[in-house]
Amino acid sequence: MMIERLSLTCDRLxxxxxxxxxxxxxxxxxxxxxMLIYNNTDTNQPLLLTGHHGEISAMTFxxxxxxxxxxxxxxxxxxxxxxxxxxxRTQEGKVAAGTIIGTLLGEVAHLSFCxxxxxxxxxxxxxxxxxxxxxxxxxxxxxxxxxxxTSAEFCPWNKDILIxxxxxxxxxxxxxxxxxxxxxxxxxxxSPLLSAFFLETxxxxxxxxxxxxxxxxxxxNDCKCHLVTKMDLQKMEKxxxxxxxxxxxxxxxxEQSAVAxxxxxxxxxxxxxxxxxxxxxxxxxxxxNSWLCIGSSDGLYVVDLATSELLTALYFxxxxxxxxxxxxxxxxxxxxxxxxxxxxxxSSLLIPCVGLLELNLNELRSFRAGTEGFSVFPSSxxxxxxPLNAELKKKEPSHPKKKGGIKEQPLIFHSNxxxxxxxxxxxxxxxxxxxxLQKNPSSKKVNKNTGLLLRDYPADSAAxxxxxxxxxxxxxxxxxxxxxxxxxxxxxxxxxxxxLLYKSSISGNPTVYTGHDKPVSSVSWSLNRQWWxxxxxxxxxxxxxxxxxxxxxxxxxxxxxxxxxxxQFYYLDKFLLFASGPSLYLYLYNVDITHDDIKRYQQRxxxxxxxxxxxxxxxxxxxxxxxxDFFSYIVLVCGSDRSIQVFDMNKGAVASELHDAxxxxxxxxxxxxxxxxxxxxxxxxxxxxxSAVTDGVKIWDLRTLGCVRRYESHLNRCHPCSSxxxxxxxxxxxxxxxxxxxxxxxxxSSYLHKxxxxxxxxxxxxxxxxxxxxxxxxxxxxxxxxxxxxxAHLSHDTxxxxxxxxxxxx
Numbered sequence: 001m002m003i004e005r006l007s008l009t010c011d012r013l014x015x016x017x018x019x020x021x022x023x024x025x026x027x028x029x030x031x032x033x034x035m036l037i038y039n040n041t042d043t044n045q046p047l048l049l050t051g052h053h054g055e056i057s058a059m060t061f062x063x064x065x066x067x068x069x070x071x072x073x074x075x076x077x078x079x080x081x082x083x084x085x086x087x088x089r090t091q092e093g094k095v096a097a098g099t100i101i102g103t104l105l106g107e108v109a110h111l112s113f114c115x116x117x118x119x120x121x122x123x124x125x126x127x128x129x130x131x132x133x134x135x136x137x138x139x140x141x142x143x144x145x146x147x148x149x150t151s152a153e154f155c156p157w158n159k160d161i162l163i164x165x166x167x168x169x170x171x172x173x174x175x176x177x178x179x180x181x182x183x184x185x186x187x188x189x190x191s192p193l194l195s196a197f198f199l200e201t202x203x204x205x206x207x208x209x210x211x212x213x214x215x216x217x218x219x220x221n222d223c224k225c226h227l228v229t230k231m232d233l234q235k236m237e238k239x240x241x242x243x244x245x246x247x248x249x250x251x252x253x254x255e256q257s258a259v260a261x262x263x264x265x266x267x268x269x270x271x272x273x274x275x276x277x278x279x280x281x282x283x284x285x286x287x288x289n290s291w292l293c294i295g296s297s298d299g300l301y302v303v304d305l306a307t308s309e310l311l312t313a314l315y316f317x318x319x320x321x322x323x324x325x326x327x328x329x330x331x332x333x334x335x336x337x338x339x340x341x342x343x344x345x346x347s348s349l350l351i352p353c354v355g356l357l358e359l360n361l362n363e364l365r366s367f368r369a370g371t372e373g374f375s376v377f378p379s380s381x382x383x384x385x386x387p388l389n390a391e392l393k394k395k396e397p398s399h400p401k402k403k404g405g406i407k408e409q410p411l412i413f414h415s416n417x418x419x420x421x422x423x424x425x426x427x428x429x430x431x432x433x434x435x436x437l438q439k440n441p442s443s444k445k446v447n448k449n450t451g452l453l454l455r456d457y458p459a460d461s462a463a464x465x466x467x468x469x470x471x472x473x474x475x476x477x478x479x480x481x482x483x484x485x486x487x488x489x490x491x492x493x494x495x496x497x498x499x500l501l502y503k504s505s506i507s508g509n510p511t512v513y514t515g516h517d518k519p520v521s522s523v524s525w526s527l528n529r530q531w532w533x534x535x536x537x538x539x540x541x542x543x544x545x546x547x548x549x550x551x552x553x554x555x556x557x558x559x560x561x562x563x564x565x566x567x568q569f570y571y572l573d574k575f576l577l578f579a580s581g582p583s584l585y586l587y588l589y590n591v592d593i594t595h596d597d598i599k600r601y602q603q604r605x606x607x608x609x610x611x612x613x614x615x616x617x618x619x620x621x622x623x624x625x626x627x628x629d630f631f632s633y634i635v636l637v638c639g640s641d642r643s644i645q646v647f648d649m650n651k652g653a654v655a656s657e658l659h660d661a662x663x664x665x666x667x668x669x670x671x672x673x674x675x676x677x678x679x680x681x682x683x684x685x686x687x688x689x690x691s692a693v694t695d696g697v698k699i700w701d702l703r704t705l706g707c708v709r710r711y712e713s714h715l716n717r718c719h720p721c722s723s724x725x726x727x728x729x730x731x732x733x734x735x736x737x738x739x740x741x742x743x744x745x746x747x748x749s750s751y752l753h754k755x756x757x758x759x760x761x762x763x764x765x766x767x768x769x770x771x772x773x774x775x776x777x778x779x780x781x782x783x784x785x786x787x788x789x790x791x792a793h794l795s796h797d798t799x800x801x802x803x804x805x806x807x808x809x810x
Contacts, residue, residue, distance in 0.1 A: 001363050002300070002314055005343065006043045006356035007323040008036075014347040014354060015328025018110055020059035020070060021345040021356075023333050025083060027070055028345070028354050029056040035072060037083060040343050040356065047087055049096055051079055058108045062117040062133075063334060069133065071101075071111050071120050078102030078111075078122055080133050101131045102138070114154040121162060123149035128164050130176060140179045144172060150193060156200045161223065163205060167192035171207050173223050182223035189213050197271040199305070201290055202748055204228060208268020208294065216305065218750035228750045229308050229696075229712045233266045233294065233301060236310035242660060270295040270330035273305070274342070274361065291364075295330030297349060302364060306749060307698070307707040312364070324348050324355045374646055374655065374702050376632045376671070376685050387611040387652045388571060388633070392588040457678035457770065461788045463731050463743045464767075464774040465753045469785040471506050474498075477519070478764050478777025480722075484525045484532075485629075485676060487770025491532055492777065493520030499534050499544070504768060506775070506783055513544055515551060522578075524568040527628060531591055535567035535578060543576075543605070545593050552591050553605045566624045571649075572631065575610060579621035584613040584637060584647065616654050617641050623669040625688060629676070634702065636688060638666035644690065646705070658705050662692035667720035675727035675769030684729050691716070691723045697734050699746065713751040714742040719761050719779065726767045733774055735762035741776045741784075755786060 011031060020027035023040070030036045030048070032055040037047040054074035062069035070081040079098040086096035106124040113120055119139060120131045125148055130140040147168035155161035161182070162174045169192060173183040191210035198205060198219075205217045205225060212233035217225040273290045291311065294301040299315040316325050328349035333342060342359045382389055476495035483490050483504065492500040497516040502508075518537035525532045531545045531552065539560045542551035560580040567578030576587040592604035615621060619641040626635040635647040642662050648655040668691040674680050686702040696712035714721070714736035721735030731752070732744040741755040741762045760780040767774055772788035 001360055002319060002322070003358050004322050004355050005040065005358050006038060008354045010352040010354060013328075013352045015349045017056075017329060017347065018058040018060065019329060019331040019345045019347060019354065020061050020072075021331040021333050021343065022061035022068065023065070023343070025061065025068060025070075026331070026343070026345045026356055027059045027061070027072070029059070032056065033074065035059070035070075037070070037086075038356070043356070047083070047090060047096070049081060049086060049098070051098055052077055058111045058122075060111040060113060060331075062113045063115045064117045069113070069117055071113065071133070072098075073102070073105075073108035073111055073122060075107050076104060078105065078108065078120070078131065080120070099134070101133060101136055102129065103136070105129055109149060110151045112152050112154060114159060115156050116159065119154070121152040121154065123152050123164070125149070126166070128152045128162070128174075130162070140176055142174055142179060144181060144184075145170070147192070151196050153196045153198060155219070156198050157203060161219075163196050163198075163207075165193035165196050165207055169193060169209070171196060171205075173205075173219070173225065175223070183225050185217075185225065188215055191265075195268050195270055197273070197292075199273055199290060199292075202305075202750070204305075204750070206271060206292065208271060210265065210267045212266035212268065212296070214268060214292075214294070214303075216749075226713065226750065229710060231303065231308050233268070233296065233310075236303065236308070237266075237301075237313060239660065240310040240313065266296045266298065266301075268294055268296065269327065270332055272332035272334070272344075293332070295327065295332070295344070295346070297327050299327075300359070306709040308710050308712075309707060314359075322355065322357070323353055324357075326350055373704055374634060374648075374686075376627050376634050376702060377682065378631055378633055378650070380650070383650055385652075386650045387586055388574075388649055390586075390588055390610040392590055392606070392608050455677070455770075457675060457727050458772060458788075459678065459728050461728075461772045463726075463752055464772045464786045464788045465743060465755055466787050466789055467755075467757050467784065468773075468787045469506055469783075470757065471783045471785075472781065473500060473510070473783055474781035476781050477779045478781060478783065479519055479521060480523050481764045481766040481775055481777050482523050482525060483766060483768050483770075483775075484529045485527060485769060486529060487675075487677075487768045489525075489529070490766075490775060491523040491525065491534075492783070493523045493534060494781065495519040497536065497538070499523065502783075504770075504773075506785055513549065513551075515542060515554075516540060518563075521563065521565055522567045526569050526573045528573065533567055533569065533576065535564035537563040539563050539580070541567055541576070541578060543589070543591060545591065548593070552593060553589060553607060555587075555607060562620065565620075565622055568624070568626065569628050570626050570635070572628065576607070577624065577626055577635065579624050579637065581620050582615050582618050582639075584615070584621060584624065584635070586610045586612070586649070611652060613647060613652070613654075615639055615645060616657055617643060619643075622665055622667055625669045625671045627671060627673055627685070629673060636669055636671065636702075638669045638690060640665045642666065642692070644669070644700075644705075646702070656705060661690060661700075661707075662695040662698070664692040664695050666690045666692045668722045670722070670724055672725045672729055674729065677770050678727040678729075680729045687725070687729075689723050689725060689732065691721065691734065693718060693720070697723045697732065697744075699732070709746070709749060711742075711744050711749055711751070713744075713749075714738075714740070719763060721762060722764045724765050724767055726772075727769050728772075731767075733765040733767065733776075735765050735776065737761045739778075741765055741774070741786075743774070755784075758782070758784060 026038050028036050033052040035049040052074040054076045056074050058073045068083040081098040089096045108122045108124050110123040120133050122129045126145050128142040145166040147166045150165050152164045160176045165171045169187045170185045172181050175182050189209040193209050196207045205219045208214045214231040216228045272293050292303045292305050301313050302311045326349040327346045329347045331345040347354050480493040490502045499513040501511040516536040520536050522535040533543045535541045541555040543553040545552050562581035564580050570577035587607050588610050589607045619639045623638045633650040637645045644658040644661045646656045671688040691697045698707045699709045701708050714734045715738045723734040734742050739758040742751045743753040745752050760778045762776050764777040774786040776784045
């Protein structure tokens with residue numbers, strides 16, 4: 001995958017020097033104060049540039065393709081070179097000369113051009129100098145760091161923004177107009193920050209440190225950075241090695257583990273991004289699916305920024321043909337998103353050697369390819385032996401014989417008994433209609449659901465962020481919330497073992513249902529909205545109906561050994577699906593709401609076990625999710641062993657298992673189920689969310705069983721905060737322990753809105769299926785309803801979020 005185009009032995013060690021590389025050329029210091037400029041396609045005749053009196057400490061090429069500018073720095077001069085003009089002068093037998101733009105600025109550690117090549121940032125000690133690239137002029141002098149600067153980069157979407165990193169372990173965002181600090185970070189690490197990089201597509205700022213830590217911040221217009229995600233290169237490498245299937249022998253594994261044990265750190269020497277999309281992808285996909293290439297001491301690491309996962313690692317030790325075994329510095333060529341091949345310059349850490357390497361990007365993109373996996377929509381008919389074919393046989397009522405009663409006799413017609421009109425003439429007019437009635441428009445029957453059924457969910461509305469109602473319902477946690485399918489009612493499961501039924505406006509007094517002995521852990525509505533279920537930590541499940549304070553069905557603790565963590569109706573209300581311990585239960589049921597005053601305490605409804613499944617790892621199930629609005633064979637189950645298992649209910653077996661989906665046990669799994677009022681692309685229903693303590697929220701694609709994006713801006717350290725997808729499929733809401741609820745755009749890892757006005761940890765969140773509303777429940781028993789602004793629309797394309805899911809190679 002990596003080939004060496006050029007290997008050059010130098011007269012001195014260049015391990016910590018900034019080298020220059022672009023698409024067409026690369027620059028290497030020679031004898032300290034001279035430079036060799038190589039053409040990347042023809043490395044036979046390099047261009048020699050002379051002019052410095054001191055030792056060259058930093059070099060960089062400009063961002064523009066024409067003209068190709070090179071900036072070089074030493075303690076005496078900072079010089080700008082026009083490479084094509086220098087080549088012309090050399091061919092004419094003249095001495096190539098550059099333009100001096102800086103004098104006696106000290107030893108420069110880093111150089112960087114702005115994106116128009118009009119300005120140059122030079123880092124010398126604790127000062128960053130902004131220079132004019134066309135003449136000798138210092139535009140600005142920026143000081144404020146407590147340690148030497150390590151890098152300075154211009155913002156690509158705002159020419160007046162500059163970021164500097166320093167050995168004081170912080171970075172600063174500067175406004176070049178005022179020469180003032182817009183934002184200063186906290187101390188990010190125990191090691192110095194080495195590099196910084198701007199990701200223009202998401203407007204993110206990425207910085208890396210000596211100990212292998214990578215931070216990704218959002219950079220809004222007000223320059224108030226917000227942390228999006230934090231990555232540890234060593235931890236990502238360990239997870240990648242655990243997931244990677246190897247066929248190496250035990251000796252090779254022992255050797256690899258010994259080499260890994262010797263490595264103590266992975267410094268983030270340089271970073272660059274490129275698009276992971278292929279030629280068949282849409283423009284929107286190319287803009288959103290970026291990979292980050294990190295140059296470290298032992299190789300090149302490719303990280304998916306959307307998921308914060310390591311995709312592959314290209315180690316120097318795996319390619320004995322390379323002259324570089326340990327890297328001291330990297331220099332990447334820009335513009336990887338349009339190139340088939342990328343070149344980069346690497347200096348050796350231990351020996352005076354420099355290598356020009358070439359990487360085939362198409363081979364990197366092939367890591368994304370995969371075979372088509374599962375889908376929530378059935379692709380085959382039910383099998384005869386499928387558990388979903390089970391039926392609940394209803395017993396016909398038996399009538400006891402009366403003692404001494406009259407036995408059944410054949411029916412006899414007597415001629416002397418007057419019949420009921422058999423002998424009379426038949427009627428010719430059945431009825432006479434009344435035709436003199438006046439039409440009264442107000443007397444027309446109105447369908448109660450007409451207003452909701454005729455009004456579609458507004459697909460282009462803004463996120464529901466405007467506080468509307470705040471209600472204190474109890475002093476116990478609100479563990480679960482769920483709207484009915486028509487969006488008119490809401491169920492609240494509380495920590496005091498009670499169940500509340502509210503109108504969707506959460507106004508008025510609720511209907512209270514009691515009977516559980518421990519907190520309610522799960523609630524679920526049936527499709528017909530006539531009954532609902534509740535599951536509790538007391539190892540019971542109850543089904544309730546309207547107008548009855550007693551449950552129609554009670555499945556008691558004697559049936560299950562552990563608490564019921566998650567329960568719902570399944571397969572168009574045909575089954576009850578729930579989990580207890582390591583078992584997944586599928587029950588048939590029949591709700592009988594016949595009223596009998598004499599036998600009012602006798603349960604007339606019936607349940608029957610259709611099938612009981614065991615997880616592959618025999619660990620407790622912490623959550624489950626399945627589609628009930630349409631026929632689906634897929635049931636998603638998460639366990640305390642951090643795994644996700646896909647059950648195929650048509651076959652009655654585990655179809656696939658994903659190990660170590662999170663670093664902690666998953667406490668919430670939620671599918672994108674849409675609603676009866678919205679329409680999404682069919683593939684978007686294959687997306688589902690998982691949440692874990694200290695590991696954020698991940699969105700997965702069922703087709704590939706791969707994580708496609710990660711959300712970590714909210715705070716979740718100990719409580720089981722839930723997450724939900726909006727009916728339009730564009731937003732994700734998550735609870736948080738900082739007394740806020742976070743709303744994310746499903747296409748970006750940074751949050752859109754931070755909903756405050758909460759008094760405690762937000763445990764549960766849910767979207768109204770009929771209108772843009774978000775309901776949250778807190779640890780101290782309060783409900784908050786947020787609505788979308790009237791007539792507010794998003795300014796950019798907000799079509800189905802499935803466009804941003806990485807495509808699958810068919």
